Amino acid sequence: MKAKVRAHANIALIKYWGKEDEVLAIPNNSSLSLTLDKFYTETEVEFSSEFTSDEFYLNGVKDDATLSKVSNFTDLFRKLKGINDRVIVRSVNYVPTAAGLASSASAFAALGKAINVSLDLNLSDEELSTYVRQGSGSATRSLYGGLVQWTKGNSHESSKAVRIDPANFDIGMVVVIVNSKEKKISSREGMKQTVLTSPFYPAWPSEAEKDLDLMKVAIKNQDLEAIGKIAENNALKMHATMMAANPAIIYMEEKSMQAIRLVHELRAEGITAYFTMDAGPNVKIICQLSQAEVIKAKLLKEFNEEEIIVTGVGPDASII
Amino acid sequence: MKAKVRAHANIALIKYWGKEDEVLAIPNNSSLSLTLDKFYTETEVEFSSEFTSDEFYLNGVKDDATLSKVSNFTDLFRKLKGINDRVIVRSVNYVPTAAGLASSASAFAALGKAINVSLDLNLSDEELSTYVRQGSGSATRSLYGGLVQWTKGNSHESSKAVRIDPANFDIGMVVVIVNSKEKKISSREGMKQTVLTSPFYPAWPSEAEKDLDLMKVAIKNQDLEAIGKIAENNALKMHATMMAANPAIIYMEEKSMQAIRLVHELRAEGITAYFTMDAGPNVKIICQLSQAEVIKAKLLKEFNEEEIIVTGVGPDASII
Incomplete structure (x- = not known):
């Protein structure tokens, strides 16, 4: 019930701006991004029925201000698995936080993927992107390398990301x-x-x-x-x-x-x-x-x- | 056949942006401006049947690059008066030229008004503004002090400026x-x-x-x-x-x-x-x-x- 994932930041070349559905985080338009090598988040999650509460550590420091966001996001997956185990999340950002460098994108992509692995949910990346979306819209695109499209869609299932090109050229x-x-x-x-x-x-x-x-x-x-x-x-x-x-x-x-x-x-x-x-x-x-x-x-x-x-x-x- | 006029620059508080009619200089929207004390143009015009060609001096220097613009503008008034006398225009700008400080506004307002006086055309400021407009749209507003509205209109006669408030308050x-x-x-x-x-x-x-x-x-x-x-x-x-x-x-x-x-x-x-x-x-x-x-x-x-x-x-x- 433990896994560690690295997810990279992405910069949108076609921007996501505005939500059609605030609750489901369905955007008003599709977007497209380039995943970046140098900026990433590494996140380790551990679930245990013995933990009494969720805990979140950012860059080695306990971060209670962000905990509820992490807990709510994790609840999506706990519900899917039908468990109520508490989680300890340790996240390290190799991205200057909240400076418009999309740290929330790599953060929620890493967290979502680490949960997927640790809980043996076996969600495909496309399926996973629909959950990750509810943590941070742009995080859907950080599940993949290269050039990635997040299709707007009109439901939880259809608003999802796919890689459209590996960007194997001089970019x-x-x-x-x-x-x-x-x-x-x-x-x-x-x-x-x-x-x-x-x-x-x-x-x-x-x-x-x-x-x-x-x-x-x-x-x-x-x-x-x-x-x-x-x-x-x-x-x-x-x-x-x-x-x-x-x-x-x-x-x-x-x-x-x-x-x-x-x-x-x-x-x-x-x-x-x-x-x-x-x-x-x-x-x-x-x-x-x-x-x-x-x-x-x-x-x-x-x-x-x-x-x-x-x-x-x-x-x-x-x-x- | 000689007159000298000072006209002040204005800064639009509601901007003029985009023309409906390029030839008549009818704008897509009405605008409103504040006339400024410290920025102005002084222009002296002299008409004479003895002059062989139009001449334009800007800040004391002969400006042949701008001459055709000045001549074409003056033609509007020569036609109105039914004369073909050439003109000598001497203009001094107390505005940093072409730096977004609307030097063309005070310039065409001063020129238009000086022509109106020197040719005894007796156009009212409102009428004059419809001609001045064809030199520079924002010049319509520089005929007046205080707060001035240039109403869009839909014809040569109706696209004109009026003072709406003397701005006798702390502004x-x-x-x-x-x-x-x-x-x-x-x-x-x-x-x-x-x-x-x-x-x-x-x-x-x-x-x-x-x-x-x-x-x-x-x-x-x-x-x-x-x-x-x-x-x-x-x-x-x-x-x-x-x-x-x-x-x-x-x-x-x-x-x-x-x-x-x-x-x-x-x-x-x-x-x-x-x-x-x-x-x-x-x-x-x-x-x-x-x-x-x-x-x-x-x-x-x-x-x-x-x-x-x-x-x-x-x-x-x-x-x-």
């Missing part, structure tokens, strides 16, 4: 950590406020679906230039819906704009570099992995070594 | 000049590209009209807090439509975000301060004029003296 990401502090507004709150108040949000879901179709063609063609363009445009549209919310949600900071300016300069120099941003100030540059060091060298003129992380494509979540 | 602006260089994308091009490619643009005109209605109530109540909130939300919506254009139009720069952060800090300190931005990186802070020096002092912690201009409400365009 990577340069992550610029502009600010690693906790976000002022969580994604959860940000998307709620946007859906409720942004006059531009109604046009978002169909835009995202159109972008997804274009993106799948670009991926099939391994056309990095097109992948980057579509992703950058999609990210800016998401941020535009937030900026138009009332009150406005602006995740871009001074240093975000600085990184964006450098991306424009890189493009002017003939380098394939496009940016994407999640619900946070950090800037992720989509590029050829083989050109990542050139991009990093450019960024180092204005950023510090520790603010720049080069990463390739990450693998499936797996037992370690 | 001012602190302008943060982030970048006084020429814009990369002119407003004209920016709005064209947005109308053509932004999926969020279709929702803009009705949003702007709604904001205008709210703003007029706030002005009637002399409720600066409401004026600021509505203006900031309206500006962010305009920038959101651009950000979603393809390719994206992003006027915000690093220092724009820095100024915006300071505005948020000022608000957290209990000071009424809201920002607006035009098609450029500069940030204009709407405030009580009596608090402008407090705001300036805060900005001076991160900006230089010459980057900050405090201004009150400007008067009508007038003969000098």
Whole structure:
């Protein structure tokens, strides 16, 4: 009744923004992401009928603030198995927490998969993604390596993720950590406020679906230039819906704009570099992995070594 | 056949963004602005049957690049008067040119009014605004002091500006000049590209009209807090439509975000301060004029003296 899993973070190239069903966590649009090698969570779970209560340790420290979230998530699986054993969860994040680097994605993917293994539930990754979704939507995509699609669906069973491409081509990401502090507004709150108040949000879901179709063609063609363009445009549209919310949600900071300016300069120099941003100030540059060091060298003129992380494509979540 | 006029710049609190009729310069939405004391253009025109060609001097320097624009604009009035006299125009801008500080607004307002006087056309300001509109849309609003509305209309005659309030209350602006260089994308091009490619643009005109209605109530109540909130939300919506254009139009720069952060800090300190931005990186802070020096002092912690201009409400365009 014990298992340990490593799951990698992912960065959406077509963003998930807005829920159709808050309880089941069914999104308003399908999304698509790239799993990253350098960012991951390792989670060990142990169930026992002898434990008197659930416990959660994050990075070695008992985390009672997050415990109820972990317990509620685990309940989904306990119910499935028909047991009431308590669990001890030990999770280590190799991702700056809550800085728009999707730590909740790798966290819930690792936790879900570790529970699946430890309880011998034998859920397939697709089935597992429907449960993981209820921990964190983007976690569905962190069960797989490569390029992953989370299909919107319209029910618990149909809103699920699949890998659509192993990303066996020259693609990577340069992550610029502009600010690693906790976000002022969580994604959860940000998307709620946007859906409720942004006059531009109604046009978002169909835009995202159109972008997804274009993106799948670009991926099939391994056309990095097109992948980057579509992703950058999609990210800016998401941020535009937030900026138009009332009150406005602006995740871009001074240093975000600085990184964006450098991306424009890189493009002017003939380098394939496009940016994407999640619900946070950090800037992720989509590029050829083989050109990542050139991009990093450019960024180092204005950023510090520790603010720049080069990463390739990450693998499936797996037992370690 | 000679006259000299000073017209003041204006900053839109409800933005003009997108044309319904490119030739007549009829906008897709009505707009509303505050005329500024510290920024203006002085323009002297002289018509003579003895001049062999039009001439245009900007800030004392012959400007042949802009001459055809000036000539075409002057033709509207020559036609009205039934004359073909050539004109010499001498214009001095007390506005950093093309930095999103609406130098074309004060320029065409001053030019139009100077022509009106020198040719004895006796157009009322409302009538004059319909001609001035064809030089630069926002110039319609620079014919007046205080708070001015440019009503969209649907014909040459009906798309015109009127002063709706003298702004005889404690209102001012602190302008943060982030970048006084020429814009990369002119407003004209920016709005064209947005109308053509932004999926969020279709929702803009009705949003702007709604904001205008709210703003007029706030002005009637002399409720600066409401004026600021509505203006900031309206500006962010305009920038959101651009950000979603393809390719994206992003006027915000690093220092724009820095100024915006300071505005948020000022608000957290209990000071009424809201920002607006035009098609450029500069940030204009709407405030009580009596608090402008407090705001300036805060900005001076991160900006230089010459980057900050405090201004009150400007008067009508007038003969000098």
